[in-house]
Every structure is written in C-alpha cells, then in structure tokens.
Amino acid sequence: MSGKIAAIMLGCALLATTAVAKEHPGKEQILKDGYQGPKTCETCHPGKAKEFLGTVHWKHASKVDHVDNLNPNEEHGMKNRIYTMCNGNDIVNNLKEVPPNALGKTKFTGCNTCHPGDHASDVGSTGPQAEQAIDCLICHSSKYDFSKRKPIKDKNGNVVMTQDRSTEAAANIGRPSIKNCMVCHEAAGGGAMIKRGFSMAKDAEVHVTKGIICVDCHQVKNHKFPTGRDPNNWAHDGIYMTCVGECHTSKPHTDADYNRHTDKIACQTCHIPRTGGAFSKDFTKWEKQSNGFYEPSTLKREVNETAPVYAWYNLTVSNTPTFIGPKGSRTDGKSKIYPFKVFQGKAYFNKKNGQLMSMDFAPPISNGDSLAGVASAAKILGIKDYEPVPGWQTIYFGSNHQVTPKNKALTCANCHAVNGVLDFKELGYAAKEIEKLTNPELYFEKLLKLQQEDE
Amino acid sequence: MKKISSVIIVFAIMLAASLTVISTASAETIKITGVISKIEIAADQKSAIAVIKDNKSGESISITIADELTLDKLKDKRILEGDEIRTKFEKEGDKNTSKMFKKTAGC
Numbered sequence: 001m002s003g004k005i006a007a008i009m010l011g012c013a014l015l016a017t018t019a020v021a022k023e024h025p026g027k028e029q030i031l032k033d034g035y036q037g038p039k040t041c042e043t044c045h046p047g048k049a050k051e052f053l054g055t056v057h058w059k060h061a062s063k064v065d066h067v068d069n070l071n072p073n074e075e076h077g078m079k080n081r082i083y084t085m086c087n088g089n090d091i092v093n094n095l096k097e098v099p100p101n102a103l104g105k106t107k108f109t110g111c112n113t114c115h116p117g118d119h120a121s122d123v124g125s126t127g128p129q130a131e132q133a134i135d136c137l138i139c140h141s142s143k144y145d146f147s148k149r150k151p152i153k154d155k156n157g158n159v160v161m162t163q164d165r166s167t168e169a170a171a172n173i174g175r176p177s178i179k180n181c182m183v184c185h186e187a188a189g190g191g192a193m194i195k196r197g198f199s200m201a202k203d204a205e206v207h208v209t210k211g212i213i214c215v216d217c218h219q220v221k222n223h224k225f226p227t228g229r230d231p232n233n234w235a236h237d238g239i240y241m242t243c244v245g246e247c248h249t250s251k252p253h254t255d256a257d258y259n260r261h262t263d264k265i266a267c268q269t270c271h272i273p274r275t276g277g278a279f280s281k282d283f284t285k286w287e288k289q290s291n292g293f294y295e296p297s298t299l300k301r302e303v304n305e306t307a308p309v310y311a312w313y314n315l316t317v318s319n320t321p322t323f324i325g326p327k328g329s330r331t332d333g334k335s336k337i338y339p340f341k342v343f344q345g346k347a348y349f350n351k352k353n354g355q356l357m358s359m360d361f362a363p364p365i366s367n368g369d370s371l372a373g374v375a376s377a378a379k380i381l382g383i384k385d386y387e388p389v390p391g392w393q394t395i396y397f398g399s400n401h402q403v404t405p406k407n408k409a410l411t412c413a414n415c416h417a418v419n420g421v422l423d424f425k426e427l428g429y430a431a432k433e434i435e436k437l438t439n440p441e442l443y444f445e446k447l448l449k450l451q452q453e454d455e
Numbered sequence: 456m457k458k459i460s461s462v463i464i465v466f467a468i469m470l471a472a473s474l475t476v477i478s479t480a481s482a483e484t485i486k487i488t489g490v491i492s493k494i495e496i497a498a499d500q501k502s503a504i505a506v507i508k509d510n511k512s513g514e515s516i517s518i519t520i521a522d523e524l525t526l527d528k529l530k531d532k533r534i535l536e537g538d539e540i541r542t543k544f545e546k547e548g549d550k551n552t553s554k555m556f557k558k559t560a561g562c
Contacts, residue, residue, distance in 0.1 A: 143531075144531060145531065145532050146531055146532045146533040146535075147532035147535050148532075179527065179531075183533070187558075191557065192557050201523070201524055202523075289488065289510075289559070290488050290489075290510030290511050291488065291510055291539055291559070295559075
C-alpha cells in the first residue's frame with residue numbers, strides 16, 4: 001500500500017519534471033517573427049485570450065454562493081470586497097500616484113498592480129483591446145525581465161503598467177513555474193508571506209522538494225484555476241479541489257489509526273501544523289517609515305512561527321462586518337476540523353449602518369491621515385451618509401500549503417495528551433468525552449512500540 | 456584518489472561550517488531600510504553584492520546575498536537598482552551577510 005502511494009507520488013513528480021524540460025514548439029516562429037503580444041500566440045492557440053478574460057485572474061471576481069449575506073447574482077472578489085487584511089479593493093485603490101509626502105517624494109500604488117493587464121485594460125475589461133493587453137508571458141515565460149513591468153505615466157498622463165514583450169521572453173515559453181505564480185502570490189496582503197505565511201522554497205515544503213509545483217496540484221484547464229474553500233478566498237473559476245484527488249485517497253495511510261480520523265479531521269490539520277505572517281493590522285494608525293511614507297501598523301511573525309486555530313468547517317462561510325470565518329459544528333454531519341490562520345484587523349466602521357468601510361491608501365501613504373483615506377474611498381463609491389468609528393474585525397484564513405515532512409505531522413499525543421493542540425471543549429465535546437479523548441489508553445501501547453523501535 | 460580528495464573537501468566544508476557556527480555567535484544583526492544603489496552578481500551566479508544607502512544614516516553599506524530566492528529576484532530583476540528594500544543582515548568584521556532582503560510594500 002505505501003509502495004503504491006510512493007508510486008503515485010513519483011508519478012506526480014515525474015509529470016512535473018518532464019513537462020518543464022520540453023521545448024515550446026512555437027519557439028522558431030516567435031524568434032523569426034518577433035512577439036506582438038497575445039495575437040502572436042493566437043496564430044497557433046486561437047481563442048486563448050478571449051478565454052482568459054472570463055477568469056478570476058482577469059476579473060478579480062466571480063459569483064459566490066457559499067458565503068452568507070451576499071447577493072448570489074453579483075460578482076465578488078478583490079475587485080470589490082472589503083476586509084481588514086487589506087482595507088480596500090481594486091476600485092478604491094485603483095493604481096495611481098500618491099500625493100507627495102513631506103520629503104516631496106511620491107510613488108505608485110494600487111491593488112490592481114497584481115493584474116495581468118496594462119491598466120488601460122483593467123480588471124474585468126472586455127473586447128479586442130483587452131484581449132491584446134493580456135500579459136501572457138508573466139505566467140508563461142521563464143525569461144521575463146521584471147524591470148520592464150512597472151507603473152508609469154503615459155504621454156496623456158494616464159497611469160499604465162508596462163510589460164516585458166521582448167522576443168527573448170516570448171521565446172522561452174512553458175508551463176508556469178512556482179516563480180511565475182509567486183510574482184503576485186508571494187506578496188499578497190502587503191509584503192512577502194504576510195497574508196499566507198507559507199513558503200514554497202525547495203527545502204520548506206515536501207511536495208516542492210519532490211519537484212511538484214503549483215500547477216501540478218492546481219490542474220488548470222482552459223485557464224480555469226481549481227481552488228479550495230478558504231473562507232477568505234471567495235472568487236473561483238467554478239472548479240474546486242482538496243488534498244484528495246489524483247494523488248491521494250481519503251484513506252491514504254497504511255496505519256488504520258490515522259485513516260479512522262479522516263472523516264472528521266481534514267488532512268491539513270495533521271499535515272500543516274504551523275502557519276505564520278501578519279496576525280494583526282491597524283489601519284486607523286499608520287506608521288511613518290524612514291523614507292517619509294506611512295504604512296498601516298502591522299504585527300507579524302515569520303513563516304511557520306504561529307500555531308493555527310482549529311475549528312469545524314462545513315465549507316460555508318459566516319460573513320458579518322466583524323467576522324468572516326468558517327461555519328460548521330461537530331454535529332451537522334458535514335463538518336471536519338480544519339486549521340486556520342486567524343487575523344484581526346482594526347479599521348473604520350460606518351456608525352450609521354454598522355458596515356465596514358474601505359480606505360483609499362493614497363492619502364495615508366503620503367501623510368498618515370487614515371480618515372482622509374476613508375473620505376476619499378467614500379467619495380469614489382458615492383457614499384455620503386457615514387460616520388467613521390474605529391473597530392476590530394476577525395477573519396479566518398485557510399491554512400492549505402506548506403505540508404510538513406511526515407515525521408513532523410501531528411500524531412496521537414499531539415492531540416490526545418491533556419495539553420494537546422485541540423481544545424476539545426471549544427470543539428463541542430462533553431466533559432465525559434474529553435476524559436476519554438485525553439486518556440493515554442488511546443495511544444499508550446502504540447507510542448511505546450514506536451519509541452522502542454526508535455531506541 | 457578522486458574519493459580521497461572529495462573526503463578532504465567534505466572535511467573542509469565541515470570545518471568551514473563549524474567555524475561559521477562559532478563566529479556567528481559573535482556576529483551582530485542589523486536592520487536597515489534604504490535604496491539600492493548598486494547590484495553586482497558574482498561570476499559563478501551563486502551570490503551577489505548589493506549596496507544600500509541607509510535611509511537613517513545616509514551611509515552606504517555593502518551586503519552579500521546568497522539565498523536562492525533573493526538571488527533569483529535579483530537575476531530576473533524583480534529587485535532592481537533604485538528599489539527601496541528592507542534588510543536584516545549579520546555583520547561580521549568587514550562582511551555583511553543578508554538574512555532577509557525584501558522590497559518595501561504597503562498593502
């Protein structure tokens with residue numbers, strides 16, 4: 001059985017490495033004719049650009065049906081959501097130049113810098129011009145020169161994102177590597193590993209060590225990216241995935257003692273025992289940096305430095321102004337225990353209706369005035385009737401990456417010892433049950449045997 | 456013969472490793488933010504030296520970068536001369552070795 005698992009794992013790894021090594025059949029043609037943007041690709045891959053415009057990576061939104069208090073007919077995502085990891089969205093924080101700070105310095109900022117367009121064709125735009133604006137190479141080239149991708153003002157004074165459209169970059173096409181994906185994913189949330197707190201370095205993650213990359217697990221078809229049910233990653237391309245699928249079954253262990261747990265405990269709970277990154281931010285207080293700009297004050301930890309919080313999750317999401325996190329219970333028959341990274345953020349709420357308000361970061365970045373940021377965002381959104389009051393929001397992020405080596409996965413005593421990682425009471429177990437669940441009888445013989453084998 | 460020399464190399468590496476362990480104990484960790492005025496990637500591509508102008512003191516400091524992830528960002532120009540970065544490095548005699556090297560970013 002474990003031989004079979006090893007074979008499957010090896011299969012996945014081989015799939016990864018052979019695909020990377022293959023040379024792109026279009027290379028000769030591109031070297032000969034040069035690269036004129038997506039239309040060059042479309043001579044051999046017709047329809048790809050139009051197809052891309054319909055995905056989350058272009059729209060930063062989709063219809064969402066598993067989250068409370070949303071209109072199921074409207075689209076939601078980074079385009080228009082408001083939460084306190086980043087207190088705004090693409091609309092209020094549209095890419096722009098901030099007003100000069102006290103030192104007279106200015107810079108470009110905006111959420112939609114993480115969009116593979118040129119800003120003239122922005123998040124969710126459609127039509128032939130948008131099709132030709134897509135930066136295919138940011139995901140597909142292994143020779144992308146990032147000094148060529150930056151916000152600048154064009155001759156009409158509009159802010160545009162430039163791209164590397166060199167023949168050199170276009171001649172080196174393939175499946176996206178971890179690096180291609182991490183261009184945007186690493187710094188989501190305001191800096192490297194801030195939001196997710198996971199590392200995809202070779203020595204940090206068991207799959208990556210074996211050569212498995214993002215798109216081996218996220219098996220993208222027609223630019224639709226499968227995703228999971230992170231309570232704070234709403235937008236999706238209509239395809240869901242979990243750890244169980246092509247590579248793993250729901251009973252993957254040779255040891256039945258582990259398999260008996262998989263109906264009630266998600267794989268991630270035992271296999272991703274740590275998390276990290278920012279755990280709290282205060283958007284009402286911006287700190288002055290040595291360069292004269294301000295940043296929201298942030299408490300953060302290193303990758304793998306924090307313990308997750310465990311909760312029952314039935315894959316539907318509670319969404320109120322002060323809480324966005326998992327719904328579920330021990331008894332609903334659908335929930336499992338998952339690990340979460342809990343984050344708490346302070347921002348302004350509208351006293352008139354209790355809703356969380358968003359902030360345009362341009363004013364506070366240059367002078368620290370967070371209320372000016374709220375006023376600017378309210379103006380952009382056409383909100384007139386408001387009274388900002390500071391308050392806290394708690395949000396739960398899924399902890400779905402950086403699988404730890406198997407000898408560090410949680411084992412019996414990590415949970416069943418009296419001071420184990422699970423708070424059985426909080427999870428809904430009665431005193432009598434807890435007594436049983438924390439009795440060494442459950443694991444003593446087994447761990448003793450393992451200890452003897454080790455000595 | 457080949458085998459012997461590789462054993463010697465391994466021994467040398469171990470020796471070097473143990474020496475670094477001893478000396479890091481006395482090394483000092485410093486954090487600065489500043490603009491990169493120069494990036495030089497070593498001929499063997501295995502390390503780079505970046506010169507940073509510290510925002511606070513105005514002093515220019517040379518920092519050696521050897522971790523793969525940051526090196527990669529220097530090579531494909533995700534981090535450029537003129538960019539402002541935040542770094543944590545270990546000072547040991549004349550040599551400053553980067554422990555963290557990131558672009559500054561708001562949210």
